[in-house]
Amino acid sequence: MADEMLQIRLASRPDGRPTPQNFDLDRGPLPQPGDGEMLVRVIWLSLDPYMRGRMSAAKSYADPVEIGDVMEGAAVGEVVTSKNPDFAEGDVVTGRFGWVSHAISDGTQVQKLDPAQAPVSTALGVLGMPGMTAWTGLNRIIGIKKGETVLISAATGAVGAVAGQIAKAQGCRVIGVAGGPEKCAYAEQELGYDVCLDHKAAQDGETLAKQIAEAAPDGIDGYFENVGGKTLMGVLPNMAVHGRIAICGMISWYNGANMDQTMPLPKAWSTILTNRLKVEGFLVPDHWQHYPEFVSEAAPMVQDGRIKYREDVTEGLENAPEAFIDMLEGGNFGKKLIRVGADA
Amino acid sequence: MADEMLQIRLASRPDGRPTPQNFDLDRGPLPQPGDGEMLVRVIWLSLDPYMRGRMSAAKSYADPVEIGDVMEGAAVGEVVTSKNPDFAEGDVVTGRFGWVSHAISDGTQVQKLDPAQAPVSTALGVLGMPGMTAWTGLNRIIGIKKGETVLISAATGAVGAVAGQIAKAQGCRVIGVAGGPEKCAYAEQELGYDVCLDHKAAQDGETLAKQIAEAAPDGIDGYFENVGGKTLMGVLPNMAVHGRIAICGMISWYNGANMDQTMPLPKAWSTILTNRLKVEGFLVPDHWQHYPEFVSEAAPMVQDGRIKYREDVTEGLENAPEAFIDMLEGGNFGKKLIRVGADA
Structure with a gap:
């Protein structure tokens, strides 16, 4: 061997x-x-x-x-x-x-x-590509501001967990969406999410949309998109005016599954127009020149436990x-x- | 009376x-x-x-x-x-x-x-809301740069005609899409579009996509979206990496018609991610404080004929x-x- x-x-x-x-x-x-x-x-x-x-x-x-x-x-x-x-x-x-x-x-x-x-x-x-992806999406694509409401999908994943903790540390209200009660409990109790919603317990995007509306009555200012599917269907109608969506991934659609968990493109396009949303796709290699900036911020937070992994x-x-x-x-x-x- | x-x-x-x-x-x-x-x-x-x-x-x-x-x-x-x-x-x-x-x-x-x-x-x-809309979409949403390729839908309309001429004046290669040979001839001969494609002559979005690919082999850097439908289906696959789409309107879908001229949202979302596109909706009242800036640029161009209407x-x-x-x-x-x- x-x-x-x-x-x-x-x-x-x-x-x-x-x-x-x-x-x-x-x-x-x-x-x-x-x-x-x-x-x-x-x-x-x-x-x-x-x-x-x-x-x-x-x-x-x-x-x-x-x-x-x-x-x-x-x-x-x-x-x-x-x-x-x-x-x-x-x-x-x-x-x-x-x-x-x-x-x-x-x-x-x-x-x-x-x-x-x-x-x-x-x-x-946490200090590599996934952490850098989280930092880039929040700071360079969404541009989160203190006091805003941010929603992170795949909230306990390699990217999502870092995104949730950075957003919280920057003074945002942070809502997570994750699959199953164990992940949601971990998100709220360990990672500091204000609320974490279980997409597996929601029968469809509309159900999730109602839960998100309750958790964020003033709407979502920033959405960190990792999954697509049911979660996106739940978030899109809840985006606040001038909200920003960073498209980082859409794992629920990668295997060609869950293609019924969607909405017509004209409806999505109309939401983007009416609410003046900005939807931006990003790939972290395009931003790698900012890696030292990310590490200088994140490494001390990992060392002192403000970012758990x-x-x-x-x-x-x-x-x-x-x-x-x-x-x-x-x-x-x-x-x-x-x-x-x-x-x- | x-x-x-x-x-x-x-x-x-x-x-x-x-x-x-x-x-x-x-x-x-x-x-x-x-x-x-x-x-x-x-x-x-x-x-x-x-x-x-x-x-x-x-x-x-x-x-x-x-x-x-x-x-x-x-x-x-x-x-x-x-x-x-x-x-x-x-x-x-x-x-x-x-x-x-x-x-x-x-x-x-x-x-x-x-x-x-x-x-x-x-x-x-030309010097009111439609002209201001054109200027805002190009300069404040897309952020056109000299040498870029810009596509304007509803190319001879109240907004599109101004957008095409401003983009041309700023040194862009400008492609129009309009309905019918008369409008296309006007776009090319009077408004200065480099090319204008007739969406009525294209049987579907795929046909239009091929025509756009020929007209813009390096892709579209900025798309001024006024129509949705077949034109959007033709443009989206042709967007260049880091392209920007300003959603100003989607007239082809306003009456609830042409809903079959679309693509699945997961496909659109994937294009936005893969090509790192920025898609942003805007409404001109949000930008009205810039009206004097627009008028100071556009009024002399209307007076000396650089902007025709x-x-x-x-x-x-x-x-x-x-x-x-x-x-x-x-x-x-x-x-x-x-x-x-x-x-x-």
Whole structure:
């Protein structure tokens, strides 16, 4: 085991919900780094909803993973052997190593982590891409202001949990929507949401709309959109005049499911006009130059506990496909990680 | 005739397309102004698409016209008798007098016009609310930049014609969409559009999308949305990354028609995310404090012919209902006006 490399490749493109047959587990000998390269042993692999898009052939903002190629993904690992002067054996690093146990890297877009500063897994979650996504959506897209009412969907997810806590820290009234009573209790009791509504308990978007109207009688000023579907149907009629919607994701529609949980586009368009809404899609790579600003704000809040985080860990790279499929349907509770190897 | 007052009242709310039966023509004696008031004789009445919304009971950004009330609208008229110290007999003024031949006004929100500066009807069109709407959508919502490609729907309408010419003057490549070869020829030959596409000649949104793709191979940076429907279906897939859509109106959907000319909301939402679009609704009253800025830019352009305008005049207040119904289906060619009375 220690001498072999595991890689998970895309075997076929999913039609709707992915299945384990869409993935291939590949075993082979450990590769050797060439000049300027290093061998990294992966400790943590991050699973994120955007990966569903990469499994499809459709043109999107990034190229799809080709059939037979290793699944893409961010990971944290330890340098085993280095022929790169910038990295030494034992360094803990983060980079886009993919769904693998080991990777050869030339150091491009690889960052060293300081395990003394924060648990290294946070580089994939609260202090990594998901946290940066939350901060960007709130501050650079919605532009939240103190005293405003903000609604966060997927309220306990890797992005949502950080968004809710940042909005609260900035003086907003924060309403969450999450799936199930356990997540909602966690959102209210641990993450500080003023209210968290359970979309699974609401039979449809109209029911959810009534609950949101009760929770936010003056309307929603900012909506952090992670899910689409029933939640969007509940939020849209409740947007306040001059409200802003940051579209970060729409996980409920990713597998081509829940397409009945929608409204006619003319009705949505009319709501945007009548209430003078701003609806903006964003992808965090476009904003990465602001990462230092995010970290300088968020890292102290993570260290002193103002931002809490929760990780949902599955053991073993071979279990990543099942964990990923489950996550797309909300089965995770917190940032989804695969424990690939032992700590450094 | 000179001694009676004509008023057009809302008789009943339309179900879909308005009919002449939704309006009542009311004749009565001329009213007399009280202290601080004046009697205005209307010369020009403006017909605008937003009036369709006021005929419905549904909550919108403004209160509906009540059944039996006079239809709302902006007009230009001459002061006949004044007991208001700010206005004198013979003054030409503009205000929201409604669908009437005469009105009593206390001068609130009434402005004097200088007939020497520009034809007074322009206060209802190119230098009034429609012109200000065009300027606001381009500069304050889309934020057009020199060299960008901008698409204007209802390209020869009261708003669109001004938008197209301002965008062109600001150094954009400007594509119009209008209904019929005559309007398209006018857009290209008189208004300076680089290309104008005829949506009536395109059987569906997909056909229009192909034509737009040919006209704008690098995509549309800014879309001035006046119509919804087939045109929106043609534009949305052609939006460039970081494109902006200003939703000003959606006339093709106002009568509840063309609801099949749409796409599923999840598809639209996905396009907004993937291409990082900004979609923003706006209403010009929210921006009225910038009117002097607009006029200072636009008035010289109207005077020296850089902004051309075209008026579509129907004679007689009693013909306003039919003219309005026709306008909602694109029957007008230029700014729609009713000639209510003789020039001052």
